Amino acid sequence: MRFATWNVNSIRTRIDLVASWLDTHRPDVLCLQETKCRDEDFPVEAIHRLGYETVLHGHDHWNGVAIVSRVGVEDVRRGFTGPQVAPFDEARLIAARCGGVDVYSAYVPNGRALDDPHYLYKLVWLERLRAELMLRGGSEDETLVTGDFNVAPTDEDIYDPRRWRRRTHASAPERSAISALLELGFVDLGAEDHHFTWWNYRTAAERNMGLRLDLALASTPLSATVESCVVDVAARRVERPSDHAPVLITTSSE
């Protein structure tokens, strides 16, 4: 099977790009983040025409996540289990069973700055994700947790670590939160290659000033079947690209 994750930075702006990318690569499942639209405004037709189903979790024009699948979508969960209390009711998490694999599409809060309340929100959000995965017992199942984690797990995941020392995405507590997810029994599939997945629009992306923020965490049983995990940088060599590149995961299972 093939899975993908992509922060598209507005699905309405990027729908033609996403549809042609789906048509070219034909993954079984594509997880989307930052769709930035209400569910009724999501351009599902172009995706359905290609033989995919969509399950959406959007709210206004912020955040927004989705799962696109051609191997079925069952047991759909939107947000965290339990009461939807602000700000944890933001549209940042959707999960579903696709072709026998439990798939999560996550958009972790940015954090903004180390002294911003949003940074604490980010840490607590990651802890809630850990609780969600732990209570679900997903690590013993075939589970894939993908998305934009807004954390560069190591200094090797940053073009210039010194520059990011006092910023979010690279702080020790954020990295600990990612480690805590892995300790549940997940493997960070991009951890060996450290290929970047995000480039700031405001700086020279052509000089590869990027970060690895989009992760694919595979449960131990699923990770045993993984053949490759690659970043498709070609998807950014278009007019008006997303600031993120899609990540493609291939497993040996049918």
Place this chain on the structure above:
DNA sequence: ATGGTAGCGCTGCTA
């Protein structure tokens, strides 16, 4: 230390 771009929806917020 700062500024640079993009998207949304309407003027500033978020990233």
